[in-house]
Amino acid sequence: xxxxxxxxxxxxxxxxxxxxxxxxxxxxxxxxxxxxxxxxxxxxxxxxxxxxxxxxxxxxxxxxxxxxxxxxxxxxxxxxxxxxxxxxxxxxxxxxxxxxxxxxxxxxxxxxxxxxxxxxxxxxxxxxxxxx
Numbered sequence: 001x002x003x004x005x006x007x008x009x010x011x012x013x014x015x016x017x018x019x020x021x022x023x024x025x026x027x028x029x030x031x032x033x034x035x036x037x038x039x040x041x042x043x044x045x046x047x048x049x050x051x052x053x054x055x056x057x058x059x060x061x062x063x064x065x066x067x068x069x070x071x072x073x074x075x076x077x078x079x080x081x082x083x084x085x086x087x088x089x090x091x092x093x094x095x096x097x098x099x100x101x102x103x104x105x106x107x108x109x110x111x112x113x114x115x116x117x118x119x120x121x122x123x124x125x126x127x128x129x130x131x132x
Contacts (some may be wrong), residue, residue: 021094066084
């Protein structure tokens with residue numbers, strides 16, 4: 001089973017405010033945002049919110065990893081979505097921003113629905129930009 005990101009990204013709205021972390025191995029960028037304005041361009045997925053703009057190269061994302069539970073590294077309950085490259089490295093990560101340890105939190109429930117629908121790791125299906 002695979003996932004088209006054009007179908008996956010709209011479901012991230014239900015996570016509410018998230019902590020977005022992006023890394024290229026040299027630098028790390030972190031900010032809090034909502035994932036609600038995502039468009040597919042010729043080369044990248046484009047995230048726009050107010051004065052924030054972020055691009056995720058669509059040919060680089062090969063899989064999505066979804067996690068909810070006690071995180072072994074951080075020693076606390078986390079909700080996390082990683083966008084993985086061909087080597088399994090996360091170039092972009094989303095973390096539930098608030099009350100990840102509360103099972104009644106709508107964001108936690110939304111993440112658990114994503115995991116139920118896609119499993120903990122799903123391959124990304126290639127898709128062309130509109131008009132390509």
